[in-house]
Amino acid sequence: MNFLRVTITRMAYAALLLVAVLILNFTLMHLAPGDVADTIAQSAGGIDAEALEQIRREYGLDQPFIVQLGGYIGRVLQFDLGYSFFYSRPVTDLILDRLPATLLLVIAAQILALTVGVVFGVISARKPNGIFSHFVTLASLVGYSAPVFWTGLLMLVMFSLILPWFPVAGMRDVTIENGNIFIHTVDVARHLVLPMVTLASIFVALYSRLSRASMIEVLGSDYVRTAKAKGLKSNQVVYKHALKNAISPVITLAGLQLSAIVSGAVLVETVFSWPGLGTLAFQSIIARDTPTILGILFFSSLVVIVGNQVTDLVLRLVDPRVGSKK
Amino acid sequence: MTDKPTTTDQSAPVTELLDEPIEKARHPFMEAWDMFRRNQAALVALIILVLIIIAAIIGPSLYGRDPFEMVWAPFTPPGQNPDFILGTDYLGRDLLAMIISGARVSIIIGLAAAFVSVFIGVTIGALAGYYRGWVEEALMRFTEFFQVLPTLLFSMVIVALFGASLPMITFAIGIVSWTAVARITRAEFLRIRELEYVTASRASGARDFKLIFGVILPNALPPIIVQSALMVGSAILFEAGLSFLGLTDPNVVSWGQIIGSNRTYFLDASFTVTLPGVAIFVTILCISLVGDGLNDALNPKLRSR
Numbered sequence: 001m002n003f004l005r006v007t008i009t010r011m012a013y014a015a016l017l018l019v020a021v022l023i024l025n026f027t028l029m030h031l032a033p034g035d036v037a038d039t040i041a042q043s044a045g046g047i048d049a050e051a052l053e054q055i056r057r058e059y060g061l062d063q064p065f066i067v068q069l070g071g072y073i074g075r076v077l078q079f080d081l082g083y084s085f086f087y088s089r090p091v092t093d094l095i096l097d098r099l100p101a102t103l104l105l106v107i108a109a110q111i112l113a114l115t116v117g118v119v120f121g122v123i124s125a126r127k128p129n130g131i132f133s134h135f136v137t138l139a140s141l142v143g144y145s146a147p148v149f150w151t152g153l154l155m156l157v158m159f160s161l162i163l164p165w166f167p168v169a170g171m172r173d174v175t176i177e178n179g180n181i182f183i184h185t186v187d188v189a190r191h192l193v194l195p196m197v198t199l200a201s202i203f204v205a206l207y208s209r210l211s212r213a214s215m216i217e218v219l220g221s222d223y224v225r226t227a228k229a230k231g232l233k234s235n236q237v238v239y240k241h242a243l244k245n246a247i248s249p250v251i252t253l254a255g256l257q258l259s260a261i262v263s264g265a266v267l268v269e270t271v272f273s274w275p276g277l278g279t280l281a282f283q284s285i286i287a288r289d290t291p292t293i294l295g296i297l298f299f300s301s302l303v304v305i306v307g308n309q310v311t312d313l314v315l316r317l318v319d320p321r322v323g324s325k326k
Numbered sequence: 327m328t329d330k331p332t333t334t335d336q337s338a339p340v341t342e343l344l345d346e347p348i349e350k351a352r353h354p355f356m357e358a359w360d361m362f363r364r365n366q367a368a369l370v371a372l373i374i375l376v377l378i379i380i381a382a383i384i385g386p387s388l389y390g391r392d393p394f395e396m397v398w399a400p401f402t403p404p405g406q407n408p409d410f411i412l413g414t415d416y417l418g419r420d421l422l423a424m425i426i427s428g429a430r431v432s433i434i435i436g437l438a439a440a441f442v443s444v445f446i447g448v449t450i451g452a453l454a455g456y457y458r459g460w461v462e463e464a465l466m467r468f469t470e471f472f473q474v475l476p477t478l479l480f481s482m483v484i485v486a487l488f489g490a491s492l493p494m495i496t497f498a499i500g501i502v503s504w505t506a507v508a509r510i511t512r513a514e515f516l517r518i519r520e521l522e523y524v525t526a527s528r529a530s531g532a533r534d535f536k537l538i539f540g541v542i543l544p545n546a547l548p549p550i551i552v553q554s555a556l557m558v559g560s561a562i563l564f565e566a567g568l569s570f571l572g573l574t575d576p577n578v579v580s581w582g583q584i585i586g587s588n589r590t591y592f593l594d595a596s597f598t599v600t601l602p603g604v605a606i607f608v609t610i611l612c613i614s615l616v617g618d619g620l621n622d623a624l625n626p627k628l629r630s631r
Contacts, residue, residue, distance in 0.1 A: 017470070017474055020471050021471075021474070021475065028483060028484075029487075031488075032487035033487075141611065141614055141615070142611070144614060145559075145607055145611040146606075146607050146610075147563055147570075147585075147606050149566075149582075149585065150585060150606065153589065153592055153596075153600075153603070154603070156592075156593075157596050161596075259473060259476045259477055260476075260477065262476040263477045263478030266476075266478050266479060266482070267478070267570065267571070270571060281482060282571055285482060285571070285572075285573065293482075293483055293487075294483065296479065297475070297476070297483050300476045300479055301476065304474050304475075304476060305474055308474070
């Protein structure tokens with residue numbers, strides 16, 4: 001019952017955040033020089049001032065700010081994010097086309113970073129002054145300091161050019177025409193490896209640092225000593241008893257990193273020509289396609305908000321104390 | 327009048343105690359410096375960082391070659407022509423001149439954007455931690471809202487909509503990166519505001535403004551300073567990302583922009599991408615190491631961890 005109530009409160013809060021994103025979006029659009037009428041005028045090759053006024057009236061651009069804002073929020077709730085004059089398509093269609101690729105990349109990178117990070121952290125926590133521990137500290141410093149797009153380009157030089165193991169760009173091999181699902185899955189997976197590893201490389205550092213610290217703390221606690229005193233095997237104590245408690249701060253951090261991962265994905269997608277929201281954002285910014293840019297900002301915030309909800313849920317499942325504390 | 331004997335009584339043992347520790351009583355800055363010096367990696371990093379900054383300040387006039395000028399055949403690899411040690415880019419511009427000139431822009435934007443974000447973060451965190459109640463609730467919700475926005479995309483939108491001038495880029499980076507500072511400042515304020523010396527100044531009539539900026543903030547500074555140092559690093563990375571995507575002032579050279587503009591040709595001439603990346607990498611690495619060192623120096627309690 002309590003679980004349900006907490007979930008509903010969180011979801012209501014998430015909805016509020018989403019409305020706030022919409023208000024910000026609209027305000028930005030309003031403040032930016034030039035409006036829809038100007039865009040239409042531009043694509044038509046220039047119209048006179050009277051026709052411009054006509055368009056403004058038709059699109060309701062002469063209405064007060066609040067009325068326009070209400071109209072915008074109403075339209076977005078009906079999944080209408082406007083029309084892209086550059087792509088000649090509704091923005092929602094454009095984004096829904098690209099969203100799966102971004103989700104695949106972001107989720108795969110997050111899972112890889114968490115797995116590697118926690119494993120690195122736990123191993124180095126068991127021998128805090130060992131060689132592996134120093135290696136993890138060094139590797140995380142390097143991973144954090146390298147700009148992600150540079151790492152991506154180096155990866156391409158290494159594993160596509162010098163060692164031709166992985167494809168240079170894109171998500172699919174267009175020469176494969178009538179393969180079955182298995183062939184296509186393997187194809188996408190091959191394309192995914194380099195972008196996924198590149199994006200994960202920033203976050204492995206963060207997660208391994210935190211899980212190392214958290215694990216060292218938990219391993220020093222009384223119940224771990226009791227478990228060891230009972231005669232349990234060291235691996236059993238570490239992976240069954242201690243890890244359960246050590247992992248919740250790492251999950252919390254992973255949730256906080258979601259917006260950074262989505263941001264990193266923009267750069268990684270651009271480097272690897274991955275057909276996701278990031279490349280779409282890059283192209284529409286070059287084309288000055290405002291409705292599409294703002295649509296992407298909205299959808300990627302939505303991804304972060306939903307991701308936060310999922311993180312929250314996972315956290316409460318892993319650690320029952322989290323929900324009841326508040 | 328009756329107070330006098332007690333004061334002399336208290337000062338008496340102090341003068342006796344002063345015998346030994348009077349030589350050791352040093353400025354807190356010197357003590358922090360001693361701590362910092364013990365971290366050798368941080369010390370080396372600091373020296374490299376100072377060299378990079380000096381190169382950024384006097385380098386362009388010392389080297390004297392215009393980074394925009396086409397001086398030699400495009401894609402001359404490093405070491406082939408002694409006049410252009412690091413080679414030339416896709417337009418035949420001197421890569422070394424570009425990297426030196428880029429250092430200036432990257433570091434200035436890094437510092438300025440970090441300043442903006444620390445300013446916003448400290449203000450919001452201080453007000454939230456000091457006043458608590460609904461002020462804290464509202465400000466922390468505001469902070470959470472900014473944590474939901476994908477940082478790079480939001481800056482891209484700002485720069486794309488309002489123009490890619492250096493002040494706008496600085497603002498766009500600062501406005502998205504203050505949340506961590508706000509959280510740290512708030513946590514410190516919540517802790518310090520309950521301490522006795524704060525109650526004492528309040529009792530002696532200090533106003534809110536004095537308490538926030540004169541009493542609590544100076545004591546909350548150590549973790550904020552560490553975070554600010556790291557902010558400079560992430561702001562430089564951030565600017566590199568933006569200019570890699572082409573969102574940069576076309577009249578200046580920055581590290582990310584060199585990589586971004588040469589990216590199309592990197593499979594043929596990878597050094598045009600690798601070398602400016604090394605500049606970013608080394609700078610950020612040094613800033614992180616100095617940040618670690620500052621952490622050791624300013625939070626001696628945490629050293630045992």
